Amino acid sequence: MVIQNPKLVDLKSVEVFNILGQSIYTFDDLETAITVELKTNKISTGTYILHLKTNDDNTTITKKYW
Helix, strand or coil: CEEECCCCCCEEEEEEECCCCCEEEEEECCCCCCEEECCCCCCCCCCEEEEEEECCCCCEEEEEEC
16 A cells, blocks of 8 residues: 655645455554555455544644545
């Protein structure tokens, strides 16, 4: 799973949820880079919801990933 971060937002964590709302992965202490690759072994093809938390102002961003 790859997250594009062209504005170099300082990410605190990323949590991946399946379509049922179950948390399936959590990533902490992410590097600040234009492209961030998350190791999600054996994840099925489908739609997932990502909650991205930033270090700047503790903002949470929610995105769909498919």
